[in-house]
Amino acid sequence: LMAFNETAERSNRTMFILISxxxxxxxxxxxxxPLFPSIIDFYAKQQHRDFLYDAxxxxxTTFQSAIGAPHLKRFNSVxxxxxxxxxxxxxxxxxxxxxxxxxxxxxxKPILLISLCGSLLSYLLWSQASTFxxxxxxxxxxxxxxxxxxxxxxxxSDLYPEQRVGKGMKATVDDVRRKCALYVKPNALFSFSAVxxxxxxxxxxxxxxxEEILAEIQMMRAYGRAYFAYLFLYSGLEFxxxxxxxxxxxxxxxxxxxxxxxxxxxxxxxxxGFVRRIPAEKQHSIVLFAIALIVPSFITIAFAQTQAVFxxxxxxxxxxxxxxxxCLTSCISRLASxxxxxxxxxxxxxxxxxxxxxxxLFASTGLLCLSIIRTCCSRNIARFMF
Numbered sequence: 001l002m003a004f005n006e007t008a009e010r011s012n013r014t015m016f017i018l019i020s021x022x023x024x025x026x027x028x029x030x031x032x033x034p035l036f037p038s039i040i041d042f043y044a045k046q047q048h049r050d051f052l053y054d055a056x057x058x059x060x061t062t063f064q065s066a067i068g069a070p071h072l073k074r075f076n077s078v079x080x081x082x083x084x085x086x087x088x089x090x091x092x093x094x095x096x097x098x099x100x101x102x103x104x105x106x107x108x109k110p111i112l113l114i115s116l117c118g119s120l121l122s123y124l125l126w127s128q129a130s131t132f133x134x135x136x137x138x139x140x141x142x143x144x145x146x147x148x149x150x151x152x153x154x155x156x157s158d159l160y161p162e163q164r165v166g167k168g169m170k171a172t173v174d175d176v177r178r179k180c181a182l183y184v185k186p187n188a189l190f191s192f193s194a195v196x197x198x199x200x201x202x203x204x205x206x207x208x209x210x211e212e213i214l215a216e217i218q219m220m221r222a223y224g225r226a227y228f229a230y231l232f233l234y235s236g237l238e239f240x241x242x243x244x245x246x247x248x249x250x251x252x253x254x255x256x257x258x259x260x261x262x263x264x265x266x267x268x269x270x271x272x273g274f275v276r277r278i279p280a281e282k283q284h285s286i287v288l289f290a291i292a293l294i295v296p297s298f299i300t301i302a303f304a305q306t307q308a309v310f311x312x313x314x315x316x317x318x319x320x321x322x323x324x325x326x327c328l329t330s331c332i333s334r335l336a337s338x339x340x341x342x343x344x345x346x347x348x349x350x351x352x353x354x355x356x357x358x359x360x361l362f363a364s365t366g367l368l369c370l371s372i373i374r375t376c377c378s379r380n381i382a383r384f385m386f
Contacts, residue, residue: 014159018152021116025148028123030264033238034256036081037246043132044077053132056080078243082364084139085239089356091143096350099147100154108155111147118145150349157333220335220344224351227328230291231355234321236363237298243367249307262311263318270322280334283327290323325352 032039043053060079103111122142129135245251245259278286293316300313332348 014155018155021112022148022152025116025119028119029142029146030260032126034242034253034260036084036239036242037077037256038253039135040077040080043135046131050131050133052136056083056132078240078367079364081243082239082360084136085235085360086357087136088139088143088146089235089353089360091140092146093350093353093357095144096147096150096353097347100150100344100347100349103151103154108151108158112151112155115145115147115151118142119148121145147349153329153333153349220332223328223332223335224348226287226291227325227348228351228355230294230324230328231352232359232362233294233298235356235359236366237301237317239360240363240367241301244301245310248304249310259314263314263321266315266318267322270319271326275323275326278327280330283331287324287327287331290320290327293320 043049046053057076060076063079064076099111099115119142122138122145125134125138125141129138241259242251242256245256249255251259297313297316297320300316301310304310304313329348332344
């Protein structure tokens with residue numbers, strides 16, 4: 001009984017430390033979102049702009065000319081924001097499976113500390129970023145070390161319900177080779193061959209057991225596709241929302257901050273009061289409902305002409321966001337084997353990072369294309385009128 005109490009106390013202490021670290025890390029990560037338009041405007045208005053900003057500006061102008069978009073600085077800012085968001089997530093896509101696999105081999109704690117120290121270094125660079133090049137360097141550093149969420153998820157899945165701490169694990173050379181293969185093949189969640197060697201050392205399995213494993217991996221593939229599609233759309237809206245509200249409603253950084261606080265508080269209330277109480281057997285159907293909810297939320301936001309309608313769409317967006325990622329991650333962690341949970345969740349997060357790497361670029365490019373359509377329509381109307 002004493003041993004059980006000590007284990008429970010240690011688990012609670014670990015959870016408190018994890019939650020505290022993640023809150024600080026996520027606050028620092030999200031506080032840049034409403035500041036993106038102001039940050040890019042700051043570097044654009046510098047008297048002596050550095051070479052990297054000029055290079056980005058040249059590439060953006062060339063791209064606008066190639067697709068026939070109007071040369072407007074506000075669209076340059078949108079494209080810059082989309083690129084920086086995609087750069088961060090692309091680097092996270094490369095680093096997440098590596099750090100997740102290393103946490104299975106060397107333990108969660110040291111790899112989590114390395115990840116948090118890398119994030120801290122990126123924030124220090126950002127605070128001293130007097131030039132655009134230093135700011136980009138801070139985003140690169142942050143993207144390469146952004147694995148705290150996936151490692152913390154692995155720790156929590158180790159602790160509950162089996163009450164096992166996934167640190168100090170010993171690994172053979174085969175373990176290293178197999179887990180590194182998840183990095184070499186980031187589509188491992190979609191591949192049966194990438195996971196089949198974790199079942200049984202001698203490969204002696206019954207036909208029924210093989211069918212069960214195949215069904216589990218097919219389910220993981222389905223979850224991976226759903227996660228990728230959802231985050232592709234989510235990240236596109238997330239990184240263009242600040243620019244969208246700046247252009248349509250003339251929001252400044254303070255108003256955009258309130259907008260993100262609104263969604264954050266709503267998500268926190270839902271996750272704390274509703275999502276954590278969803279039974280495991282109902283998570284799949286709840287995820288389907290939340291993904292379907294994304295469509296009306298996007299339509300409402302896109303066509304909103306008043307702030308009341310805009311915030312209604314934002315509320316739907318927050319409800320879907322609060323449900324999808326936690327439930328999908330929980331489903332994946334239940335399907336993953338205990339000794340490869342960190343690597344599996346790392347690859348799952350890696351798919352999300354890939355979606356986040358593509359989403360902002362596609363969304364910002366789509367905004368440029370919409371500007372072409374709007375400009376052409378305005379010109380045709382003007383010709384018709386006069």
